[in-house]
Amino acid sequence: MAGNMGWRMQDQEWRKGPWTPAEDDLLIEYVRMHGEGRWSSVAGCSGLKRSGKSCRLRWVNYLRPGLKKGQLTPQEEGIIIELHALWGNKWSTIARYLPGRTDNEIKNYWRTNFKEKTTSSQNQEKKKLKVAFRRDQYQQEVKETINSCALPYKEDNIGCKMDGETIAASSSGTTNEQQQHNQSLMARDVASWWDIVSEDGSWSEFLWNLDDDNPNQPVIEQSFSSYF
DNA sequence: AAACCAAGCAACCGCGCGCAG
DNA sequence: TCTGCGCGCGGTTGCTTGGTT
Known part of the structure; x- marks a missing residue:
C-alpha cells in the first residue's frame, strides 16, 4: 500500500536479520534523544540502516526499559x-x-x-x-x-x-x-x-x-x- | 560424536486504522 | 471527502538451541 512508503521505500538499502549490539546502541541513543515514535526518521538521524518498522519492533520487543525476561509466571x-x-x-x-x-x-x-x-x-x-x-x-x-x-x-x-x-x-x-x-x-x-x-x-x-x-x-x- | 528433530524465539511481512493536509 | 503517510497489529517465517536417537 502507498502508506508503506515511509517504511519501505528504500527496501533495498535496509539491513535485515538479527540486530547487532552496535545497532542496539544506536537505537537506544536515538530513543534517548528523540523519544519513542518518529520511527521513520530513525535511519536519517541515527545512521542505522534499518527500516522504521524494524526499529520500532526491536525497541518494543527487546530494548524498551522495564521489559521482563524469562519464563512467564x-x-x-x-x-x-x-x-x-x-x-x-x-x-x-x-x-x-x-x-x-x-x-x-x-x-x-x-x-x-x-x-x-x-x-x-x-x-x-x-x-x-x-x-x-x-x-x-x-x-x-x-x-x-x-x-x-x-x-x-x-x-x-x-x-x-x-x-x-x-x-x-x-x-x-x-x-x-x-x-x-x-x-x-x-x-x-x-x-x-x-x-x-x-x-x-x-x-x-x-x-x-x-x-x-x-x-x-x-x-x-x-x-x-x-x-x- | 554426528545427525536429526522439535520447540522457542526474534524478526519480517502485509493489512488496516487514524490523522493531517 | 479524498489521499498519502506513519504507525500498530496479527500472522508467518526462519534461525537457534536443546534434546533425542
Whole structure:
C-alpha cells in the first residue's frame, strides 16, 4: 500500500536479520534523544540502516526499559489464558495487562503451548485438560498471593488503574512492592471472575468460543472495573 | 560424536486504522 | 471527502538451541 512508503521505500538499502549490539546502541541513543515514535526518521538521524518498522519492533520487543525476561509466571499464564478466552488473538490488548511483557512474547507463548496442530477431538480434549490444569495451578498461586499479600486494598488507589499508560508508568515509576501489589490485586479480580465463569461449568465453552470479535468484553470490564 | 528433530524465539511481512493536509 | 503517510497489529517465517536417537 502507498502508506508503506515511509517504511519501505528504500527496501533495498535496509539491513535485515538479527540486530547487532552496535545497532542496539544506536537505537537506544536515538530513543534517548528523540523519544519513542518518529520511527521513520530513525535511519536519517541515527545512521542505522534499518527500516522504521524494524526499529520500532526491536525497541518494543527487546530494548524498551522495564521489559521482563524469562519464563512467564503461573499468574501471567493464567491471565493470558483468561484474556485470550475473552478477546481471542488480541495480543497487544492482552499485553497491556501484563506489565513488562510484549505482544510478541505472549503470541509466541500461546502458539508454543496451545497451538492447534490437528483438529482431532482427542487433541481438543488434551488442550482442554492442559488449560484446566493451568487454571487450577494459577488459582492456587492466586490464593497464595492473596494470603501473603500484606498491603491493604484501596479502592481509590489511582496507581492501580491498569490501562496502557499507567502500566507503563508502573513499570518505570513505581517500586517493586507497588508493582507486586498491583499484580496481586489484578490476580484477585481475575480469580473472582474465574469463580463466576466456572461456577456453572460454562468456562470451557467460554474458552473455546474464540471466534467472536469481542463478545465477552462487558463481562471482563465489569470484573476489572477498578482497572479500566 | 554426528545427525536429526522439535520447540522457542526474534524478526519480517502485509493489512488496516487514524490523522493531517 | 479524498489521499498519502506513519504507525500498530496479527500472522508467518526462519534461525537457534536443546534434546533425542
